[in-house]
Amino acid sequence: MTPAETNNAARIRxxxxxIADMIAxxxxxxxxxxxxGVLLDLxxxxxxxxxxxxxxxQEGVNGCVARGLAVVQGDAQTDxxxxxxxxxxxxxxxxxxxxxxxxxxxxxxxxxxGRCAVVSFPNFGYWRIRYALAVQGRSPNSESxxxxxxxxxxxxxxxxxxxxxxxxxxxxxxxxxxTIDVKGKANTRGRIGHxxxxxxxxxxxxxxxx
Amino acid sequence: MxxxxxxxxxxxHTGESIAVEPAVTDLPGHYLVLGADHPMRxxxxxxxxxxxxxxxxxxxxxxxxxxxxxxxxALTGDQYVAETHPVTGRPGWWEKLVGPGQTINTDDYFVxxxxxxxxxxxxxxxxxxxxxxxxxxGLNFPLITITDMVAAQKLVVDHLGITQLFAVIGGxxxxxxxxxxxxxxxxxxxxxIPIAGAARHSAQNIAFxxxxxxxxxxxxxxxxxxYYDKNDSPERGLAVARMAAHIxxxxxxxxxxxxxxxxxxxxxxxxxxxxDFQIESYLRHQGRSFVERFDxxxxxxxxxxxxxxxxxAEHEDTLSSAFKDSPVRFCLxxxxxxxxxxxxxxxxxxxxxNAVAASVSFVEIDTESGHDAFLLDEPEFFRIxxxxxxxxxxxxxLATLS
Numbered sequence: 001m002t003p004a005e006t007n008n009a010a011r012i013r014x015x016x017x018x019i020a021d022m023i024a025x026x027x028x029x030x031x032x033x034x035x036x037g038v039l040l041d042l043x044x045x046x047x048x049x050x051x052x053x054x055x056x057x058q059e060g061v062n063g064c065v066a067r068g069l070a071v072v073q074g075d076a077q078t079d080x081x082x083x084x085x086x087x088x089x090x091x092x093x094x095x096x097x098x099x100x101x102x103x104x105x106x107x108x109x110x111x112x113x114g115r116c117a118v119v120s121f122p123n124f125g126y127w128r129i130r131y132a133l134a135v136q137g138r139s140p141n142s143e144s145x146x147x148x149x150x151x152x153x154x155x156x157x158x159x160x161x162x163x164x165x166x167x168x169x170x171x172x173x174x175x176x177x178x179t180i181d182v183k184g185k186a187n188t189r190g191r192i193g194h195x196x197x198x199x200x201x202x203x204x205x206x207x208x209x210x
Numbered sequence: 211m212x213x214x215x216x217x218x219x220x221x222x223h224t225g226e227s228i229a230v231e232p233a234v235t236d237l238p239g240h241y242l243v244l245g246a247d248h249p250m251r252x253x254x255x256x257x258x259x260x261x262x263x264x265x266x267x268x269x270x271x272x273x274x275x276x277x278x279x280x281x282x283x284a285l286t287g288d289q290y291v292a293e294t295h296p297v298t299g300r301p302g303w304w305e306k307l308v309g310p311g312q313t314i315n316t317d318d319y320f321v322x323x324x325x326x327x328x329x330x331x332x333x334x335x336x337x338x339x340x341x342x343x344x345x346x347x348g349l350n351f352p353l354i355t356i357t358d359m360v361a362a363q364k365l366v367v368d369h370l371g372i373t374q375l376f377a378v379i380g381g382x383x384x385x386x387x388x389x390x391x392x393x394x395x396x397x398x399x400x401x402x403i404p405i406a407g408a409a410r411h412s413a414q415n416i417a418f419x420x421x422x423x424x425x426x427x428x429x430x431x432x433x434x435x436x437y438y439d440k441n442d443s444p445e446r447g448l449a450v451a452r453m454a455a456h457i458x459x460x461x462x463x464x465x466x467x468x469x470x471x472x473x474x475x476x477x478x479x480x481x482x483x484x485x486d487f488q489i490e491s492y493l494r495h496q497g498r499s500f501v502e503r504f505d506x507x508x509x510x511x512x513x514x515x516x517x518x519x520x521x522x523a524e525h526e527d528t529l530s531s532a533f534k535d536s537p538v539r540f541c542l543x544x545x546x547x548x549x550x551x552x553x554x555x556x557x558x559x560x561x562x563x564n565a566v567a568a569s570v571s572f573v574e575i576d577t578e579s580g581h582d583a584f585l586l587d588e589p590e591f592f593r594i595x596x597x598x599x600x601x602x603x604x605x606x607x608l609a610t611l612s
Contacts, residue, residue: 028567050569052569052570058573058574058576061572061573062573062575062593062594064571065541065571065572065573065594065597065598066593066594066596066597066598067597067601068597068600068601068602068604068605069571069601070539070569070570070571072560072564072571073573073574074560074572079564082561082564083564083567084565084567088567
C-alpha cells in the first residue's frame with residue numbers, strides 16, 4: 001500500500017517513511033549520510049528516483065553498493081562542494097544534522113546542489129529530554145537519541161524552535177514541517193509553537209531557497 | 211579515435227599504414243584482423259593496419275546482444291581470464307571471479323577479454339613481423355596508448371555486433387581502459403567498473419616503470435630491442451623489472467605477514483649473496499616465471515602506454531569534463547593497502563564524477579594485500595562487485611539467458 005510496506009518495512013524509520021512519502025516519483029535525490037541505504041533503496045525501487053548517496057562509514061557504503069545503490073564514501077562537510085548547482089531535486093539529511101560541525105555550511109551546500117533540502121532530526125526540546133535533564137539530572141536518551149553521552153556522534157543539541165530560528169536567520173524558506181510524537185503520530189504544522197516544541201520527539205523539515 | 215584514412219590531425223606521421231604480420235602462434239582463442247580496409251589512426255598520428263588482435267570469450271551472447279561484459283586486463287595480464295593459461299598451465303587470472311556460477315557469471319553474461327595492442331599473446335606487438343623487412347618490429351613498432359588499446363577493443367566489439375556493453379571492468383591498467391571506454395564511447399557502456407585504478411599515472415608510478423625499463427635495456431641481450439632472431443632474449447633484465455614491479459603490487463604488511471625475515475631452506479644467514487631470505491627467493495621465482503610468458507619489448511611498450519595516460523590532460527586538465535553528461539553508471543573500487551594506485555586516485559575520479567552529477571558508487575575495501583588485491587580472493591570485493599552488477603542488471607532489465 002505505502003512504500004514502507006516492502007521488505008524494508010521492518011527496518012525503515014518513521015522519519016524515513018515520511019520523507020519517502022514526500023519525494024516525487026522519478027525525481028533526482030541525494031541522500032547525505034544514507035547509512036545502510038534503506039531509504040535510498042526504497043526511493044529507487046518504489047519511486048523510481050535517480051538516487052545517489054553519500055555515507056561516511058565504510059561498512060554502510062559497502063552495504064549500499066552491494067545492494068546496487070549509487071553510493072560513495074564521503075563526508076557531508078567536505079564532499080558536497082564537489083557537486084554542481086541544482087544537480088538534485090531533493091537533498092536528504094536524515095538524523096545526521098546533530099553530528100554536523102558546520103551546520104550552516106552544510107545547509108547552504110544542500111540548497112546549492114538541490115532544489116529542496118529535506119532534513120529530519122531529533123528534538124532536544126521534547127519534554128522527556130527536558131525531564132531527564134531537569135528532574136533526573138541525566139543526559140537524555142530517547143528513541144531518536146539512543147546513544148550514551150560518551151559514545152554519541154552528536155555534537156549539536158538543538159530544539160525545533162532553535163532550528164526554525166536558524167532558518168529564519170539564514171533567510172531560508174520552510175515549505176513543510178512534519179512533527180512526530182512519541183507514539184509515532186505525524187502532524188503537519190504551519191509553524192512551531194511552544195507546545196509542538198514540547199511534544200514533538202522528532203521532525204522533518206522541507207526547506208527551499210527563498 | 212577516428213578510423214578514417216584521410217584524416218590528418220597534424221600529429222606525427224601521415225601516409226602509409228603500418229601493417230603487422232602476426233607471429234606464428236598456436237595459442238587458443240579468437241583472432242581478428244582489423245584495419246585492413248581502414249587503418250586505425252593511433253594517438254601518435256601513425257596509421258596501423260592491417261593488424262591482428264587476439265581475444266577470448268566466455269558464455270553466450272544473448273539474442274539482443276545486451277549481456278556482454280568486456281574485461282580489460284592489466285599490464286602483464288592477458289585474454290585468458292577464466293581458463294587454464296595455455297603457456298603457464300596456471301589458473302586464469304580472474305578465474306575466481308569470472309566463470310559459471312561466479313560473481314561474473316558466464317551462465318548469464320558473455321564475457322570478452324582482448325589482449326591489448328603491443329601485448330604478446332596474439333595481438334599486434336613488437337614481436338610481430340614487419341612485412342616490409344620480414345623481420346620482427348622490435349622498437350620499430352609504433353608507440354601505443356591506452357586510448358589506442360581501447361580503440362582496438364571497440365573494433366572487436368563492433369565486429370561482434372554489440373552496440374552497448376553491459377559493463378566494462380578492469381583493474382589497474384584495466385581500470386584505465388574502463389575509464390577511456392566511458393570517456394570515448396559513453397553510449398556503448400552501460401556501466402564502467404574501474405578497480406584499483408587512476409585517471410593518470412603518477413610520477414612515482416612512472417619512476418617504477420622507468421626502473422623496470424632500464425633493467426631490460428641494461429641487459430646486453432636486449433640489443434636495442436632487436437633480439438628476436440638471436441634466440442636469446444633479455445631474460446635477466448625482464449626478470450629484474452618484474453621483481454621490482456612485484457614489490458609495488460604488495461604491501462609492506464603483506465610482505466611482513468607472508469615472509470617476515472624468514473630464511474629460505476636454511477638455518478642461518480650464509481654471509482653471501484644467495485637468496486638467504488624467503489622474500490628474495492620469492493621475488494627471484496616471480497622474475498623467472500614471468501620471462502617464460504612475457505616479451506621484454508612488450509613490457510617496454512605497455513609500461514610506456516600507462517606512463518602516458520592522463521585523462522584530464524585531454525580535457526584542459528579538468529577531469530570532470532571527460533565525463534560531462536555521461537550516462538554511464540560508474541562503480542569505483544580501491545583497496546586500503548594499495549600504495550601504487552592508492553584510494554586517493556580513485557577518490558579524485560569520484561569527485562570529478564560528482565562534479566558532473568554522474569551516477570557513481572565508490573567503495574574502499576579493507577585489505578592488506580596491496581595493489582594485487584584485485585587479483586586475489588577478496589570476499590568483500592566480490593560481494594560488492596556482484597551486488598553492483600546485480601543492481602545494474604535489474605535497472606537495465608537485462609534479458610539474461612537463465
